[in-house]
Amino acid sequence: MDSALAAIAAWMPDQRWFGGKGHAPTLRRIGAWELPVDEPGVRVISMLVMDDAPEPPVLYQVPVVERATPGPADDAHLIGVLDDGTRLYDGPHDPAFTDALLELITSGGRAVAHGATAMGHPVAHAPDGRGPETDAARSARRVPAGVLGGEQSNTSIVYRPEGAPPVICKVFRQLHHGDNPDVTLQTALGIAGSPHIPPVVGDVLGEWDDVGRADGRARGHLAFAQEFLPGVEDAWRVALLAAASARDFTEEARALGAAVSEVHASLGASFGHEPSSPDLIAAVAAAWR
Template identity: 50%
Template sequence: MVAWLVWNMTFLPVPPGDHAPFLAFLSPWMTRQRWFANKGANPALEQIGTVTLDSVEPDVEAVTHLVLDHTVGKPALYQVPLTYRREPLANFDALIGEFDGRWVYDAPYDSAYTGALLDAITHGTESRGDHVWAVGKRTASHVAAGLQSRVLTGEQSNTSIIFEHEGETPVICKVFRALHDGENPDVVLQTVLAQAGSTAVPPPVGHIVAEWDDRGEADGRATGHLAFAQEFLPGVQDAWRVALAAAAAGTDFSDEARTLGIATAGVHATLAANMPTSDITPDDIDSVIGSMHRRLADAIAAVPELTRFEPAIRDVFERASQAQWPAQQRIHGDYHLGQVLAVPDRGWVLVDFEGEPLRPMKERSRLDSPMRDIAGMLRSFDYVAGSLAVGGAVPSPEWVGSARAAFEAGYGAASGRDIRHSRTLVDAFELDKALYETVYEARNRPGWLSIPVDAIERLCARVAG
């Protein structure tokens, strides 16, 4: 049953048409947040609209602001949930400041907001605000009451809130900070996998979907997800940390990599059985290869030393265009060891199906080749050894090769598709991923730039040989 949200329309933290003072107040704080992309720039902010959740505390307003940043390039839309209190909270670090007689807080740290957020999801609450409409959708059969919230540290592009209480199944709710028109694959794919009976993803609890004004859309409105809640798996490590520890100790990772390949094949098979697929056409291949060439051009612009590899890379892409391609389907899209959890007595569990964060949401929801996920994981094994080398360690030269081979063997055994017969295609996707990594490292971690550049050199040399 849908619960309708009613709130006092006489209170608006930011009166319609008078957003400039509020945005000037908010701007310095936004530039310091990890999820804000244009760090170091002076934001040019525009408020698109707001929606208010039914706060679990009296006299506290829990307001979600949709704020558009026009600083550079294509405008970026952010979800900025805030709480407004008449009295300041003692010993509370999430204070943004005082505005218009109210104390303003970063809402994910405030129980008044987190309680309202989880209630909106579990009760199917519908909210109509200033140019924004939102509704909760519950997918779990049961969610415990009385869960306490805390923010998970270390997030960058999103904010994750943990809900837990002794004796109850904990929940993690991801608040999407950067919003896009289109369904978020993280919500869609994990929900489909869980409903199909897959144990390779944490069971979803529910989500919030919203509509807002968007001048870039034909009908002037956009639709997307604001938040996604699912079971939280406490005290587990991701596969990156497990693999890193193994490589640092010189411990063979073949068994773990093989079972990871099996799990990956299982997820691909479930997605293919429960979501649309299509045989790839020449136009589809041309589109993918064209995007690879554009990525190469962007990478050379960012790292000119890649010019010496350009003929070899373009040759790999050309060979891939003539290869035999598998059917297109929904995939993970940004697959690496950090997106997999090692869960005792359960095995590998995949998370974070959002796809590459630099790609538009609609592109992330298109059918794609499962070889892209294979290549992403192969690159991740290489990053394990590369990160150790950057830190001054000397990883075993056999470690990466054995892990890669075992992952491919596990995937092939479970899927019936021998990756060795798709080597030309995998090489192209792996080079494409390394070019993506080169641009990322050049912009964010120059000290790690050698990892993808060295990989590009090795791949080109191997293909030429």
């Protein structure tokens, strides 16, 4: 194991998104993708590392900023120091990574491949002009950003551009082959102009080596960005609070039902639908078990 992998392996068990609680990770490098930066002595690279300790093994995405000297990120986000003195920082907490990531998404750029690829996909405006392209998307560089606390399985970066709505970008930590439904469904709704989701900015789609695939390569989403709506409460929590205070929830429930119906209609128009049948119902029920 090289010194970078050793530093990551020692650091990973303390991260909320690490799924192998109770064991020390056994890491091997699957690939990486690199983003260009203008800052001297700085390298931004996202490593894809397989933890072979559990069964089945788990693939993680670990964005890292390599710095020759101490960077702006707090030492609490320092992964480790390599033998040559290079300092490794957790990417989502370092502006070199956050700026480069938003630029990749909004420009439709392609990262430098090191055994893994990453391509940004900005989402075009909806036909009615209600668009996911924000002022933050049009001027992605040097946008103040911070990590949203409390997440378990992923890392969300909130960008707060001056004079524009904030943007939240979810960096997926555990990677799997195939499209992420959270990305594909919300992107389809955004393109359809649905008013019931935050406008979508775009995503990052990647490829990496996978001996379990017929062609030897896996494909999946690496990150997803959309406008951030701070202070919005979950509908279930709102309903519980109404029940606890004996407040009438009838009109809100009716509006919620109408919104769900409209979302389902938009998804049906975007993806098509299959008439219900006993066999189809049985197949869906079996998939849930």
